Amino acid sequence: NESEYHSMGLRPRHAYSVLDVQDYKGLRLVGPRYPWGHLSWKGDRFDNCPLWTNTLHNKLMPHGADDGLLWMSFQDMLKYFDSIDVCKTKRT
Structure with a gap:
């Protein structure tokens, strides 16, 4: 339901990249x-997991948590996404 998505910090029925x-x-x-x-x-966020270290956090989120990357x-x-579309990109 929508309230569960909002409580997790997600926007329901919205596209993410x-x-x-x-x-x-x-x-x-x-x-x-x-x-x-x-x-x-x-x-x-794996806060209770010994592998979720400050080093890993800084590697995955170098600009902090406010850049929209979740x-x-x-x-x-x-669990929270019911469909995923994949497209192939070409490096130029």
């Missing part, structure tokens, strides 16, 4: 970005 994915010592992480910025993921586990991505 996945900017990055990481596998860090077994943690499968996805980095979707809310295009209007200024949202903060309120779900599991790092979350792959499991949370599957």
Whole structure:
């Protein structure tokens, strides 16, 4: 329901861009970005996980948490997003 999405810091029925994915010592992480910025993921940020160190936090979020990039586990991505569109890009 919409209130659950809002409580997690997400906008329901909205498009996000996945900017990055990481596998860090077994943690499968996805980095979707809310295009209007200024949202903060309120779900599991691995704060209680020994692998979620300041070093990893700084690597994944070098500009702080207010740039719209929401790092979350792959499991949370599957829980809160019901469809994913993939496109192939070409580097120039």
